[in-house]
Amino acid sequence: MTKIINFQTDPSQYKHWKVEYDGAVANLFMDVDEDGGLFDGYQLKLNSYDLGVDIELADVVQRMRFEHPEVKVVVMQSAKDKVFCAGANIRMLGGAAHSHKVNFCKFTNETRNTYEAALADSAQNYICAVKGACAGGGYELALACNHIMLTDDSASSVSLPEVPLLAVLPGTGGLTRVTDKRKVRRDLADVFCSVEEGVKGKRALTWRLVDEVIPNSKFDEAVVARAHEMAENSAKADVAKGINLTPLTREISEDAVIYSTVEVTLDRAGRRSTILIKGPTDAAPADMAAFEAMGDQSWMLRCARELDDAILHLRLNEMELGLMEFQTQGDPESVIAHEALMLNDPDHWLSNEVLKYWKRVLKRVDMTSRSLVATVEHGSCFAGPLAELLWSVDRSYMMLEEFDGDNRPMASLTLSAGNFDTYPMGNDLTRLQTRFLGTPEDVDTAQMRIGEALEAGDAEELGLVTYAYDDIDWEDEVRLFMEERASFSPDAMTGMEANLRFAGPETMETRIFGRLTAWQNWIFQRPNAVGEEGALQRYGTGVRGKYNMERV
Amino acid sequence: MDLINVSYDSQIPNNVGLSSDKKVLKALEKWHPGYINWWNDLIPQNFQDSMVYLRTAVSVDPKGWAKFDYVKMPDYRWGILLAPAVEGRTIPMGEHLGEPAWQEVPGEYRNMLKRLIVIQGDTEPGSVEQQRFLGLTAPSLYDMRNLFQVNVEEGRHLWAMVYLLQKYFGKDGREEADDMLVRSSGSDDSPRMLGAFNEETPDWLSFFMFTYFTDRDGKMQLESLAQSGFDPLSRTVRFMLTEEAHHMFVGETGVGRTIQATLDAMNKAGITDPYDIAKIRDLGVIDLPTIQKKLNLHYTLSLDLFGQEVSTNAANAFNYGIKGRYMEQRIDDDHKLQNDTYPVTSIKDGKILTEDVPALTAINMRLRDDYVRDASGGVGRWNKLIAKSGVQFEFKMPHEGFHRQIGVFSSVAVDPDGAIVSAEEWAKRQDEWLPTKEDGAFIQSLMKPCYEPGKYATWIAPPKVGIDNKPGDFEYVKLHMA
Incomplete structure (x- = not known):
C-alpha cells in the first residue's frame, strides 16, 4: 500500500454518507458508492464498507458533536432499497494484508465506540432503523447504536454470518455487544452466530437482538415518531449553533x-x-x-x-x-x-x-x-x-x-x-x-x-x-x-x-478490544481463514474453504 | 369439505407414503387449514363455487399422470408427487460430483437448501395472488379454465415446497412454511420475496406475458433445481416441470391468439400499417406496437429474476451440488468448473463489454443466457403469424440491458437496441418502449368478461384445439351464479 490513507475529510467530499438535519433529529443515510472504494480490486456492493467508508462515518460523528450540537437523536439508516448494510467488504478483506485488516478493525471499533459514547458524553443518541439485510459489520453498526428498530416485512433480518460464511469472527465488537450490551442469552447468541441468514421479526425482538419490531407499512412513520419522541425527552441541553471544524493545516x-x-x-x-x-x-x-x-x-x-x-x-x-x-x-x-x-x-x-x-x-x-x-x-x-x-x-x-x-x-x-x-x-x-x-x-x-x-x-x-x-x-x-x-x-x-497497558477492571470497551486482539487477530492469521484454501480467500469463488479440523 | 377430520391419504394424492409418515402428516394437518383459508380469501367466491374442468395430477406415470374432470377449486386434490426415484442416482455437479445423491439434507447445506426452497416456494402463491381478479374479466370460459388450471397448479407447487420444508427442515422449515401464507403479493408489510411477484397482473395480456416470460424463469430455476444432489428436491421439481409446461403453453398461445385477433381485424378492415394505432384500437383489438411494449416490460422484469450476473451464492449452490445448470447432463465439460471461464457482460467506461470470469461465479449469467434462447422460440412463432398475414411488423426481444433493475445494467440507461443513453434521454423516450398509463387503460377497456361457451372477446382469437380435445363450445367452467 503505497497510497497515503487520508483521515481528513468533510461533507463536501463524502461519497458514502449523507446527513439530513431535521431540528433536533439528524437522519444519517448510508449510501455507499460501489465504485468509491479506497483501493482497487473490489466493489462496495450492497452498502458494504471499507476503511474509506468508516473514515467518513468517523467524520460525521465528530462533526455531529462539534458542528451540530442542536442534534439530540441521530437515526442511522440505509438509503438503499432492500439492504441496510452487508458489512465489511469481503473482497477487500480477502485482498488486504494482515496489518491492514487489523488496523481497519481497530479504527472501525474506535468509531463504533465513538458514536456509542456520544450518548454518555453528550446525550447525543444514535438509534438505528433497519430495513433490509443487516449482516455482519452491518449489524455491528446497528449494535453500537443505542436503540435498534427492525422492520417486520418477513424478509429483513439481522445476522452475524462471519463464522459459517467466512470462518472469521465479527470484527467490530459484534459478539461482545451481543452478550454484554444487548445481553442476549449465550445459547441463543450461539444459534444466532451460527446461522448465515440471521434472525428476523418477532424472534429478533424476543432474543433481544433488536429493541422494536414494527410492521413494514408503519415503519418509516414509527422511526420518525420515535426519533422525535427521544429528542423531546433527551437530557441534552439546547445549543443553538455549533462551531465549524475547518481543514487542518498539515x-x-x-x-x-x-x-x-x-x-x-x-x-x-x-x-x-x-x-x-x-x-x-x-x-x-x-x-x-x-x-x-x-x-x-x-x-x-x-x-x-x-x-x-x-x-x-x-x-x-x-x-x-x-x-x-x-x-x-x-x-x-x-x-x-x-x-x-x-x-x-x-x-x-x-x-x-x-x-x-x-x-x-x-x-x-x-x-x-x-x-x-x-x-x-x-x-x-x-x-x-x-x-x-x-x-x-x-x-x-x-x-x-x-x-x-x-x-x-x-x-x-x-x-x-x-x-x-x-x-x-x-x-x-x-x-x-x-x-x-x-x-x-x-x-x-x-x-x-x-x-x-x-x-x-x-x-x-x-x-x-x-x-x-x-x-x-x-x-x-x-x-x-x-x-x-x-x-x-x-x-x-x-x-x-x-x-501491560490495560490493568484493572474490564469494561465492554476493554473486552471488545481485548477479544478482538486475542481471537480475531489469531483467526486472521490461521490458514482456515486466510490460507490459499481458507474460507476468506475462497469466498466468492464458489469453492469452499478447506479446514484443518484440529482444535487448537 | 370437512376441515377438521381431513382424511389426508384420500385427500392428498401422494407417492411419498404420507399415511405412514406421522410426523409430516401432523405438520401438514397444522398447515392445511391456513392454506384453505388463504385460498378462500383469495379467489372471488363465485369462482370458488364454480365447477371447473381441471386436470389433477394423480400419479407420476408419464402415460397417465393426470385426469380431467369438473371440480370446485377448493376441493382440488393438491397432491404431493415426486418423480420416480432413479436407481443409483449420483450428484451431477460440483465438488461432490459422482457421490450418491443425498436422501437426507446434509447439515452443512441445510440453510442454503432451505433458502432456495423458500424462495422457489414463495413465487408459487405469489403468482396466484397477482392473478386473483382475472377471472372477473376472462375473455372466454376456455381462458378462465386455463387461468384456474395455472392457479391450482401453482398452489400444488406450493404444497410440494411446503412438503419438503416440513419433511426435511424441522422446526425452521415449518415456520418457513407458515410464512409462505403470511407474505402476500404487493403487501407493504410482508411482500413476496422477489420483485416481479409483487407487480400487479392487471389484465389478461399481462397474464399471458407473465406466463410466457416470468413462468419461464420459473421453469429455468426448476430445471436447475432438478439437478440437485438433494434427491427429494430433484424428484419433486422434475414432476413440477411436467405441469409448468402447460403454463408456458397458456402464455405462448394466449399472446399468439391476441396477435391473431389483431391481424384478422386489421385485414378485415383493410388496415396495413401496424402503426395506425388509433384505427386499430377502434377495432377492439390490441395494436402490435403496444404488444411489443408489453413484451419489453415482462421480458426485462423476468431477466431481473436471474439476479446478479456474477454471484457468490449461485457459485456456492453449484459447487455444493445443490443447484445445477440447465440440462446439466447434456453439457460436455467436467461439471466442476473450477478452472473454466464464462463470458459475462460488464460495463466499463460507459461501454458494454464482455469479459471472461470464473465459470463458477457466472452460473446465473449462464442460466439467463439459456433463458434468452428458450424465450426467443415463441417470439419467432409469433412473428410467423404476422408474416403469414402479410402485415409488415416483427417483434424484437429488447437488448438484455434495457430496463434493468438488477445486475450490471442497473446502473446505466440502455435503449432496446442496446445503446447506452443518458438517463434524461431514456426517461424522455420511455413511453415509446414501455406501456404507458394510456396503453394500460386501453387494454383495460377491452377486459370485458365473455362467459358464453364457445365465445371469445373481440381482442383474442379462439384456440386451434380445445383442452383435452374438447369441442369448441365445451363449457370449461360451469359458473356458479349466486
Whole structure:
C-alpha cells in the first residue's frame, strides 16, 4: 500500500454518507458508492464498507458533536432499497494484508465506540432503523447504536454470518455487544452466530437482538415518531449553533508531517517516529464565549485534532516505525490555563465536547500498537492533558537537573484536576488509577501536588515517570532503550505492551478490544481463514474453504 | 369439505407414503387449514363455487399422470408427487460430483437448501395472488379454465415446497412454511420475496406475458433445481416441470391468439400499417406496437429474476451440488468448473463489454443466457403469424440491458437496441418502449368478461384445439351464479 490513507475529510467530499438535519433529529443515510472504494480490486456492493467508508462515518460523528450540537437523536439508516448494510467488504478483506485488516478493525471499533459514547458524553443518541439485510459489520453498526428498530416485512433480518460464511469472527465488537450490551442469552447468541441468514421479526425482538419490531407499512412513520419522541425527552441541553471544524493545516513530506501544534518526524533507519507537541503560544481565551468565538482555532481543540490525525497517519501509513516517542515543548502553565478554562466551566457544551475529545484522543494513543515512550526534556510542557501521555506510554524518561549548554527551562511536569477524573481510559479508571492499581494511596499523594511544577526528582519519587537521568546518563540510556526496543520482535512487543497497558477492571470497551486482539487477530492469521484454501480467500469463488479440523 | 377430520391419504394424492409418515402428516394437518383459508380469501367466491374442468395430477406415470374432470377449486386434490426415484442416482455437479445423491439434507447445506426452497416456494402463491381478479374479466370460459388450471397448479407447487420444508427442515422449515401464507403479493408489510411477484397482473395480456416470460424463469430455476444432489428436491421439481409446461403453453398461445385477433381485424378492415394505432384500437383489438411494449416490460422484469450476473451464492449452490445448470447432463465439460471461464457482460467506461470470469461465479449469467434462447422460440412463432398475414411488423426481444433493475445494467440507461443513453434521454423516450398509463387503460377497456361457451372477446382469437380435445363450445367452467 503505497497510497497515503487520508483521515481528513468533510461533507463536501463524502461519497458514502449523507446527513439530513431535521431540528433536533439528524437522519444519517448510508449510501455507499460501489465504485468509491479506497483501493482497487473490489466493489462496495450492497452498502458494504471499507476503511474509506468508516473514515467518513468517523467524520460525521465528530462533526455531529462539534458542528451540530442542536442534534439530540441521530437515526442511522440505509438509503438503499432492500439492504441496510452487508458489512465489511469481503473482497477487500480477502485482498488486504494482515496489518491492514487489523488496523481497519481497530479504527472501525474506535468509531463504533465513538458514536456509542456520544450518548454518555453528550446525550447525543444514535438509534438505528433497519430495513433490509443487516449482516455482519452491518449489524455491528446497528449494535453500537443505542436503540435498534427492525422492520417486520418477513424478509429483513439481522445476522452475524462471519463464522459459517467466512470462518472469521465479527470484527467490530459484534459478539461482545451481543452478550454484554444487548445481553442476549449465550445459547441463543450461539444459534444466532451460527446461522448465515440471521434472525428476523418477532424472534429478533424476543432474543433481544433488536429493541422494536414494527410492521413494514408503519415503519418509516414509527422511526420518525420515535426519533422525535427521544429528542423531546433527551437530557441534552439546547445549543443553538455549533462551531465549524475547518481543514487542518498539515504538510506531509518524505520524513515529516507538520501541523500547527504537532510535528511528526520520521526516522526510518531507526524505525521510529517522534511526535512533538507544542504548547499554546497565546494566552487562554478569557472565557468559553471567547473560546467559542475562535471556532476551532483555540489551542486545546487544534492540538487534539492534530494529535488524533497524526496518530492515525502513523498507524496506517507508517507501519514499520515501531516506536513512537512523545515530546512536548512550551510553557506548562499556559497548558494548565487553557485546560482550566474548560475544567472551570464544565457545563458549557463546548468545554464538554473538547474535554471529551481529549479523552478519545488519549484512548487512541492507549490503543496504538506501537512501543510508546515519552521523553520529558527541558523546555517541555507535560501538564494537564499532555501529562496524560506520560501514563499512556510504556515508559517515560525525564531530564534530571541542569544539562550542560542547555538553557531551556528546567524539565517539569504539572498535574491538574483533569488528571484525576477527566480523561478515563477504556477501563473507566484514570491513567493514574490504573498506574497505581496496587497502591491507590499514591493517587491521593499525587493529587496533593496539583499545580506544582514537579521536577524530575519529585516526579520519579511520586512514580509519575519511569526514570530520571542527569546529563551524564541521559543520552546513553535513552539511546540504548530505543535501540533495544527497535530490535525486539514487533509481535512480541505488541502483545506484551497490550497486556501491560490495560490493568484493572474490564469494561465492554476493554473486552471488545481485548477479544478482538486475542481471537480475531489469531483467526486472521490461521490458514482456515486466510490460507490459499481458507474460507476468506475462497469466498466468492464458489469453492469452499478447506479446514484443518484440529482444535487448537 | 370437512376441515377438521381431513382424511389426508384420500385427500392428498401422494407417492411419498404420507399415511405412514406421522410426523409430516401432523405438520401438514397444522398447515392445511391456513392454506384453505388463504385460498378462500383469495379467489372471488363465485369462482370458488364454480365447477371447473381441471386436470389433477394423480400419479407420476408419464402415460397417465393426470385426469380431467369438473371440480370446485377448493376441493382440488393438491397432491404431493415426486418423480420416480432413479436407481443409483449420483450428484451431477460440483465438488461432490459422482457421490450418491443425498436422501437426507446434509447439515452443512441445510440453510442454503432451505433458502432456495423458500424462495422457489414463495413465487408459487405469489403468482396466484397477482392473478386473483382475472377471472372477473376472462375473455372466454376456455381462458378462465386455463387461468384456474395455472392457479391450482401453482398452489400444488406450493404444497410440494411446503412438503419438503416440513419433511426435511424441522422446526425452521415449518415456520418457513407458515410464512409462505403470511407474505402476500404487493403487501407493504410482508411482500413476496422477489420483485416481479409483487407487480400487479392487471389484465389478461399481462397474464399471458407473465406466463410466457416470468413462468419461464420459473421453469429455468426448476430445471436447475432438478439437478440437485438433494434427491427429494430433484424428484419433486422434475414432476413440477411436467405441469409448468402447460403454463408456458397458456402464455405462448394466449399472446399468439391476441396477435391473431389483431391481424384478422386489421385485414378485415383493410388496415396495413401496424402503426395506425388509433384505427386499430377502434377495432377492439390490441395494436402490435403496444404488444411489443408489453413484451419489453415482462421480458426485462423476468431477466431481473436471474439476479446478479456474477454471484457468490449461485457459485456456492453449484459447487455444493445443490443447484445445477440447465440440462446439466447434456453439457460436455467436467461439471466442476473450477478452472473454466464464462463470458459475462460488464460495463466499463460507459461501454458494454464482455469479459471472461470464473465459470463458477457466472452460473446465473449462464442460466439467463439459456433463458434468452428458450424465450426467443415463441417470439419467432409469433412473428410467423404476422408474416403469414402479410402485415409488415416483427417483434424484437429488447437488448438484455434495457430496463434493468438488477445486475450490471442497473446502473446505466440502455435503449432496446442496446445503446447506452443518458438517463434524461431514456426517461424522455420511455413511453415509446414501455406501456404507458394510456396503453394500460386501453387494454383495460377491452377486459370485458365473455362467459358464453364457445365465445371469445373481440381482442383474442379462439384456440386451434380445445383442452383435452374438447369441442369448441365445451363449457370449461360451469359458473356458479349466486
